[in-house]
Amino acid sequence: MENKTGKYFKYAVGEIILVMIGILLALQVNNWNEDRKLNNEIQRAFANLHQEFISNYSELKNDILRVKKIISEHQIIMNFSGSKDNLENNSTLDSSLIEIRRWPTWNRSSFIFDEIKLSGVLSNYKDQNLKNMLYAYESEWENLLEFHQSTFISSGEVLNYFNAHGYNENLNKNLKKSNRHLLNDVYFLNILNQAQREYIMTLRRYDAMLIIMESIMETTKTYDINL
Numbered sequence: 001m002e003n004k005t006g007k008y009f010k011y012a013v014g015e016i017i018l019v020m021i022g023i024l025l026a027l028q029v030n031n032w033n034e035d036r037k038l039n040n041e042i043q044r045a046f047a048n049l050h051q052e053f054i055s056n057y058s059e060l061k062n063d064i065l066r067v068k069k070i071i072s073e074h075q076i077i078m079n080f081s082g083s084k085d086n087l088e089n090n091s092t093l094d095s096s097l098i099e100i101r102r103w104p105t106w107n108r109s110s111f112i113f114d115e116i117k118l119s120g121v122l123s124n125y126k127d128q129n130l131k132n133m134l135y136a137y138e139s140e141w142e143n144l145l146e147f148h149q150s151t152f153i154s155s156g157e158v159l160n161y162f163n164a165h166g167y168n169e170n171l172n173k174n175l176k177k178s179n180r181h182l183l184n185d186v187y188f189l190n191i192l193n194q195a196q197r198e199y200i201m202t203l204r205r206y207d208a209m210l211i212i213m214e215s216i217m218e219t220t221k222t223y224d225i226n227l
Contacts, residue, residue: 024080045121050220052112057213060206063106067203072097074196081183093179100192101162102204103155104148109139113208120201130219144209146200161188 073096080093113134116122122131182188 041065042121044126045116045119046220048112049116052109053213053220056108057210057217060106060108060210060213063104064203064206064210066102067104067199067206070099070102071196071199071203074192074199077183077192077213078189078196081189093183097162097179097182100195101155101159103151104206106206118218127219130216131220133212133216137216138210140205140209140212144202144205147198147205151195151198151202154191154198157191158195161191 076096077093077100122134125131
């Protein structure tokens with residue numbers, strides 16, 4: 001009787017152990033599946049983010065060329081100002097006056113980036129280095145918005161001056177009027193100089209943004225390749 005009881009007890013203990021092992025294995029498989037699903041989600045999210053950054057990067061590079069052109073046209077006018085007025089023809093001045101009325105136009109696309117922030121993917125991502133870069137990117141974007149606003153205000157002052165003085169490049173050409181008087185207008189030259197400084201500071205922020213974006217693109221490109 002005792003032998004039978006001992007056998008039943010051992011059998012019961014064995015059954016319990018097998019059940020526990022089965023439960024542990026099931027939990028392990030479930031955890032593995034959850035980790036795999038999470039890794040796939042992270043993979044897709046950062047692959048899409050990489051593509052979004054490629055597009056934003058290309059557009060930013062184009063706007064940098066635009067801003068450099070505007071700064072150059074500002075400088076051309078300043079070089080001909082006052083006693084330095086050695087302008088050979090009016091067309092050079094007219095061309096520069098047209099160009100300086102432009103302003104930075106880069107506006108990032110952030111649909112994927114915003115979606116990642118809202119989804120909580122970043123909280124599950126263990127690479128703190130990439131997180132820091134994304135935080136720096138967001139902070140730099142906020143800085144850029146301020147510089148864009150300052151540049152817009154300075155450019156607006158130039159436009160307001162043109163409007164207040166009836167400047168119109170097409171009308172002036174038709175009447176064969178010269179805009180050389182602007183080269184000796186102290187007020188105009190002052191607001192022009194201020195606008196140029198704002199563009200230069202914006203360009204510096206653009207360059208800082210490029211560096212951050214390049215680092216992020218370098219890190220996220222592996223996700224895009226492996227997807």
